[in-house]
Amino acid sequence: MKTLKFAGLASTLAISALVLSACGGQTVDPNSDALAGAVVADGSSTVAPLTEAAADLFRDVEAGVNVTVATSGTGGGFEKFCAGETDLSNASRGIKDEEAAICAENGIEFTEIIVANDGLAVVVPAGNDFVQCLTVEQLNTIWGPEAEGTITSWNQVDPSFPDVELALFGPGTDSGTFDYFTKEINGEEGAIRTDYSPSEDDNVLVQGIAGAEGGLGFFGLSYVTENADLIRAVAVDGGNGCVDASEATVQDGSYTPLGRPLYVYVNNASYAEKPQVKSFVDFYIENQAEVAALALYIGLTDEQVAVAKDELATLG
Amino acid sequence: MSVFAPIGRRIGDGTIRGRVKGGDASPTSIVFLVLLWLSLFLAFAFLVTLIVTTIIEGSPRLNGMLLTEYPASRPEEAGARPAILGSMMVIAFTALMTLPLGIAAGVHLEEFSDRNNWWNRIVELNVQNLAAVPSIVYGLLTLGALTAIGVKDKNIVIAGATALSLLILPVIIIVTREALRAVPIEIRQGSLALGATPLQTLFRQxxxxxxxxxxxxxxxxxxxxxxxxxxxxxxxxxxxVSFDPNGLLSGYTTLPIQIFNWTGRPQEEFHILAAATSIVLLALLLAMNAIAIVIRNRYQKRW
Structure with missing residues (x-):
């Protein structure tokens, strides 16, 4: 009769699971004046920590609202956003024309909100003592598509540098960081030499750069601050002299061209019709300084906050 | 397992190991034996290193908070509760969907289908090939199917469980067939000879x-x-996810995804948290394997 026992156990499990599933879906807070429902965000993994931090803080205010964050990448996020599947889309670059066209086709109206600032750092190992500053031209020499196979040593970049082999690391093609860097440095989005080591995991890039004498790479400033014992950022000369990457230089716009804003795209209809989305987005901007600090990004300037609030005010 | 027992006996009696033990000290067999031990040691060393380093790294955060708290942006306040619950829920539904289907398919193929039929042979071949398909393909298949039937929100428990069910269905069909094959034909013949119908033979013997x-x-x-x-x-x-998954249509996250997310963060504390979460995943896996061993030992029959 062992089988019968076994079958009994299995069917008990099955029934209890069915009962569980019958009450599926999201819970609705019974408290009537508290907000409930879901806020669905997807998009860039660079921006996700910001939205997560905002959701984390928001939970203390409106515990009944379920904010979920996924990371399909900036492009993948817009795909879902323009299909009407998400309320918010995290983006580490502005929306492209062809993406906006799909949104328009599906009747999705949206508003672009800047939620924080980020500096893209150009990074060398902590032990590197010969590079202090790189100009945009030098960066282009190193990273341009035509450098592939030809620029392999530091002294080809500048004769004053030693003859140390270049070891290049950077994010892969799916990331907004990659799009942004290639556009600013190489003039065309996606144009880059292919003989570098790509990884979507910035911690892998940190390890790679730190482990190579001639290591060079680029990624978000927060990874530099967290790994100050392994790597350091070099100053970047965008035409007005060498500027260090720091909170102040990113905020005042002098760290060009690698300082960048991070965006959240808001679905206008969601904002107008779902009170929980409106409440969350307003809270996000209201507490942007704390959110940015939690996610290790650089907060907005007063001017940027005012612009964001104006944008949201027009949505009602 | 009984399938392998005869093979094991044969090795012990006659071939390489037996001969070396029995005094065949020819250089070739000694070298071969050393190589075997070396590869075993290498695999074992990797496993131990991995587990030990993970435990050492994760131990500072291996506390109650990890099990009871929700993810947070301050690493010291974060926990993996929704991931643990999500993993359990997805696996429970995966089991509910695959086990009946997989076992039934295995029984049909092994006990009832005509193996000379070309159609059955194609099904057999396909099941074996499907077991080797990379898991991401099943994710894409599920994604495509959900899009085709117009499901907007694809991050729901039932969708994840469907993808994982497709992934392990071929494996379950194959293990069912292996297990049935290990039952001696005499048991079936005896049952049938005593007047049991084929279905009675199947369900009772x-x-x-x-x-x-x-x-x-x-x-x-x-x-x-x-x-x-x-x-x-x-x-x-x-x-x-800052809520517990609560049904088939609920959003969810699972342990591997939570670990993946935390290892990508800049803060070292999140990496520690990821290591601690890996230990939880490891413990769950060990518990499931332990259940497998207990069931095997308890119900095993020898003929």
Missing amino acids: TLPSAVPGIATGSILALSRALGEAAPLLILGALVF
Whole structure:
């Protein structure tokens, strides 16, 4: 009769699971004046920590609202956003024309909100003592598509540098960081030499750069601050002299061209019709300084906050 | 397992190991034996290093908070509660969907189908090939199917469980067939000779005898599903969930996805948290494998 026992156990499990599933879906807070429902965000993994931090803080205010964050990448996020599947889309670059066209086709109206600032750092190992500053031209020499196979040593970049082999690391093609860097440095989005080591995991890039004498790479400033014992950022000369990457230089716009804003795209209809989305987005901007600090990004300037609030005010 | 027992005996009696032990000290066999031990040691050393380093790294955060708290942006306040619950829920539904289907398919193929039929042979061949398909493909398949039937929100428990079910279904069919094959034909013949119908033979004799093999194989297959992240990531798995999953249509996250997310963060504390979460996943896997061993030992029959 062992089988019968076994079958009994299995069917008990099955029934209890069915009962569980019958009450599926999201819970609705019974408290009537508290907000409930879901806020669905997807998009860039660079921006996700910001939205997560905002959701984390928001939970203390409106515990009944379920904010979920996924990371399909900036492009993948817009795909879902323009299909009407998400309320918010995290983006580490502005929306492209062809993406906006799909949104328009599906009747999705949206508003672009800047939620924080980020500096893209150009990074060398902590032990590197010969590079202090790189100009945009030098960066282009190193990273341009035509450098592939030809620029392999530091002294080809500048004769004053030693003859140390270049070891290049950077994010892969799916990331907004990659799009942004290639556009600013190489003039065309996606144009880059292919003989570098790509990884979507910035911690892998940190390890790679730190482990190579001639290591060079680029990624978000927060990874530099967290790994100050392994790597350091070099100053970047965008035409007005060498500027260090720091909170102040990113905020005042002098760290060009690698300082960048991070965006959240808001679905206008969601904002107008779902009170929980409106409440969350307003809270996000209201507490942007704390959110940015939690996610290790650089907060907005007063001017940027005012612009964001104006944008949201027009949505009602 | 009884399938392998005769092979094991043969090795012990006659071939390489037996001969070396029995005094065949020719250089070739000694070198071969050393090589065997070396590869075993290498695999074992990697495993031990991995587990030990993970435990050392994760131990500072291996506390109650990890089990009871929700993810947070301050690493010291974060926990993996929704991921643990999400993993359990997805695996439970995966088991509910695959086990009946997989076992039934296995029984049909092994006990009832005509093996000379070309159609059955194609099905057999396909099942074996499907077992070797990379997991991401099942994620893409599920994504495509959901899009085709117009499901907007694909990050729901039932979608994840479907992808994982497809992933392990071929494995369960194969282990069911293996387990049934290990039941001696005399048991079936005896049952039929005493007047039992083929169905009675199946449910009262063959299937009960095959339970240990089926259970062990199925639990191992489910353990594999528990560790999968790729198919769920394709379905748009969430990396931040601040509520418990509560049904088939609820959003969810699972342990591998939570670990994946935390290892990508700049803060070292999140990496520690990821290591601690890995230990939880490891403990869950070990518990499932232990259940498999218990079931096998308890119900095993020898002929």
